[in-house]
Amino acid sequence: MHLHKKVKVVLVTPTQPSLNPRLVKEADALNEAGYDVTVLCCYWNAWGAASDDEILATRAWKVIRVGGDPVQKRITYFISRVLHKVFNILTDKFRLTAFTHLAVARGSLFLMREVANHKADLYIGHNLGALPAIVKAAKKFSAKCGFDAEDLHRYEATYDRGQASYNRNRYLEDKYFGELNYLTTASPLMAQEYGELYPDKRPVAILNVFPKGPTFAKSINNGVIRLFWFSQTIGPHRGLETIIEALALLPEAPLELHLLGEGNMYADYIKELINGRPNIHLHHPIPSDQLITFASQFDIGLAAELNIPHNHDICLANKIFTYLQAGLAVLASDTVAQKQFMTEHPTIGQCYKLNNAADIASKLNLWLQQRELLLHNASAALKLGHGEMNWESESQKLLKVVSDTLAN
Known part of the structure; x- marks a missing residue:
């Protein structure tokens, strides 16, 4: 009207x-x-x-x-x-x-x-x-x-x-x-x-x-679990170091990490970050209108915010809300804002202790051992995105x- x-x-x-x-x-x-x-x-x-x-x-x-x-x-x-x-x-x-x-x-x-x-x-x-x-x-x-x-x-x-x-x-x-x-x-x-x-x-x-996306079909994944993270820029001070350290604690686990963003600014950093690891994949930036559909191919969305500076501790970035529309289970760091959100919506995923690779590995291992839980969290995320969080x-x-x- x-x-x-x-x-x-x-x-x-x-x-x-x-x-x-x-x-x-x-x-x-x-x-x-x-x-x-x-x-x-x-x-x-x-x-x-x-x-x-x-x-x-x-x-x-x-x-x-x-x-x-x-x-x-x-x-x-x-x-x-x-x-x-x-x-x-x-x-x-x-x-x-x-x-x-x-x-x-x-x-x-x-x-x-x-x-x-x-x-x-x-x-x-x-x-x-x-x-x-x-x-x-x-x-x-x-x-x-x-x-x-x-x-x-x-x-x-x-x-x-x-x-x-x-x-x-x-x-x-x-x-x-x-x-x-x-x-x-x-x-x-x-x-x-x-x-x-x-x-x-x-x-x-x-x-x-974000606006409601398609209702992506979800089913139990018994193969490789794919983690997804995105930003305008792939670089330091974004929580990625701890994520990769956690993957190193699970060397035999069927896990992949997919990173989407501009990498030219920190080319040396990214090269050192990946360090020949075959299970880390880079993706070039895409128009924001295409992001949710692109994200839907993965299983777990990473919201690896740090609590420094203070602004990061109290913000709710667009990552979590992207994952909801894409139907991904959410793995979020326990900044004050994200911990509050995950406490209010516990069925969409898990919250890990900041800068604690062992805790991340533990959370990932739970999903590896309980694939039904991973599906439940992903489905709950999509339901929340299509219900009130849109x-x-x-x-x-x-x-x-x-x-x-x-x-x-």
């Missing part, structure tokens, strides 16, 4: 749609509800740009990319990188906070300039690099603005309050959050912490769930927040 055709919403992000599936889901939901949606974004990497083309080919909302790119708009891209470095030096080295809103992301300046050309009723920011732009645009056009915090940004990179990244992000939050008409987050614990920092914002948690249900929270904001 299209009730809001004249209501214009501009979504702003310093990354690309393919690298921000949460933004894509939000744009889809708003467009389907009848809003006139425009997305302003920036180039991030080559595979993301290629994936954008596939994702956006089926979308009705408009996309405008600013800040250049290394292929078609090289000069603008070069200038943006130089300016970003200069702004970072001015902010971090010389403590000139007047440049903080320009230092936070390569495309911040270009997003601010572009969004000023788009009169809208509501501006929504994703990632701190978009925050100054949406607040300034809302002021210029006497409109509303909201921000979706997928991370607890001040603790996104460090818990050390002496670090430049902490001070920069806290400064931006303190300066601009007060101007927001609403604040959403990606996990209940994140909403709780932001609520303590900014009580008047009353943050709303909107989980990183975007069809969760998007209603977003639409209510937007509707209430525009009505007030």
Whole structure:
């Protein structure tokens, strides 16, 4: 039902749609509800740009990319990188906070300039690099603005309050959050912490769930059990080292580990990580729209989040919710947020002790010995994904927040 055709919403992000599936889901939901949606974004990497083309080919909302790119708009891209470095030096080295809103992301300046050309009723920011732009645009056009915090940004990179990244992000939050008409987050614990920092914002948690996928047929697997993990980048500090250490404790077990992500940045690390192990397989990045179907061929989904920095401890990343739609049993590290989620939904899999390879091996061995349990967990995950943990249900929270904001 299209009730809001004249209501214009501009979504702003310093990354690309393919690298921000949460933004894509939000744009889809708003467009389907009848809003006139425009997305302003920036180039991030080559595979993301290629994936954008596939994702956006089926979308009705408009996309405008600013800040250049290394292929078609090289000069603008070069200038943006130089300016970003200069702004970072001015902010971090010389403590000139007047440049903080320009230092936070390569495309911040270009997003601010572009969004000023788009009169809208509501501006929504994703990632701190978009925050100054949406607040300034809302002021210029006497409109509303909201921000979706997928991370607890001040603790996104460090818990050390002496670090430049902490001070920069806290400064931006303190300066601009007060101007927001609403604040959403990606996990209940994140909403709780932001609520303590900014009580008047009353943050709303909107989980990183996905639209319902196909009902993948599941049956007992008596052969090789395949583990799956994905990220934008395969690299260190993602919990993979402990997973591989656990596999080494089960040398004769019929197990495979499949990793999906960009590996060029950490080629040496990946080579050392695999170290000739034949049961570890690498997969190139794919468009986010294809991820759930691709994941469905595996048996166990790994949510190997670490608890450092603090942001990782309280976030619910999209991994678990991807595994639910794909019908995979979930093996999750016991960060505060994931332990809470797995305690609330114990039938979908198991939770292991952080940095404890022996405990991971024990959990895997249980599934190896009890294949019926593995099937039960996978089936329960799919049922949960098709029941309450899906975007069809969760998007209603977003639409209510937007509707209430525009009505007030």
